[in-house]
Amino acid sequence: MTYDVLAVSKPGCHIFSGCGFPAPGAEIFQFDAIFTFTIGSLEFNVSKVTVLLLLAVVLILGFFGYAFRKPKLVPRGAQSVGEIGYIFIRDGIVKETIGKGGEKFVPFLFTFFFMVWLLNFWGIVPGAQLPVTSIFAIPVAFAVIVYVVWVPLGIYTQGPIGFFKNIMFPPGVPKAMYVLLTPIELISNLVVRPFTHAVRLFANMFAGHLLLATFSVAAFYLLSFTVVGFIGTAASFTMTVLLTAFEAFIQALQAYIFTLLAAVYIGSALHAEH
């Protein structure tokens, strides 16, 4: 089911025309497969989600491949822009959060930040208008990648006993409290952590997109030659514009938060908590 504001609203479906408000719902996150192919027993649906994902891959690799094709000591043009991104991840996230031994995780977190950001950004790109991260499978995939990196990394650097001991018995707590704390810590670190990591990103992008869609639909629905219609349309359209700007901010912020959390998890695996 492809959702299209105009198609769903139907020409002529306006207020006072006996047409109810076509509030957009979860169906705006459902996309028909453009085509389908099968590998083994698994059927792959190539839809708008897949296309935007692929486009993001191409754009990221294209931009940074171009920007860093022949890096100069004195940067110019695209290299300057790309460097800002690299230094932001290296100094702003890795050095701050992981600290010692974090340098080799820069490419990993760099990829996360720019992938998530661009996938979020599709939400306000005219024509694309879908934050790919609002499709739950995508943040889940990313969170799973982070999880399967930091847990084995922690077990490798702290040893299996040390790793679980650090998780289950946080220091500086009265011994009796461990009865309460140990199960909570175990569940919160190993079970809840990856789930919230994925859901935080997904829910933000999902809600933002739904909000934008609602005001867009409202602007169209309220369009009529009446005072209520005029004011309603103007207000809804203004809200759409403002929310688009707000979304642009949220998209970058959520990409940053997702990457920062990944860095925090990796940092906790590398350095046992004190």
Place this chain on the structure above:
Amino acid sequence: MNVLTSLLAAGGESGEEMPSVLAVPLDEFIVGLIAFIIVFGTLAKFVLPKIKATLDERADLIEGGLARAGEAEAEAAALLDEYRAQLAGAREEASAIRTQAQADRSAIIEEARNEARSAAASVSAAAEASMSAERAQAISSLTKQVGELAITLADKIVGEALADDARVQATVNSFIADLEGQAAR
């Protein structure tokens, strides 16, 4: 009729049940994984090492430049100290020379003064000696002439030559002593 319900109804009619938004279709999940792995693999292997190397090189260059500047500064400071020490040495030397010169000057002046003094003394001594000699000579010559004049006078008065007579000589001498006594009075 609500479009949403009509839509849902239409979905229902075609027998399609809308999946939950929290559903994770395996194909989308795998596509997400693959997309990440492609981007990460390419960036980590081919793209980011280049910019990392460049940034490291730049940092090295800047740090090297700073180190070189620090070295140059230290060198300049050392040189300045050396110059200052040299200058102080030269000043000391100059002042020593000046003091020495002053001492020499007063010594020379003293010496010259002494020399002049002794020269003046010797000159005045010589003058005095020659004066007293001349005086003695003048006295003896005057004595002789006065004697002769007296004899000539007495000769003329007495009318006889008594030149070689010892008595006459004694008389003359006593006469002169008388004269001297009168002159001294």
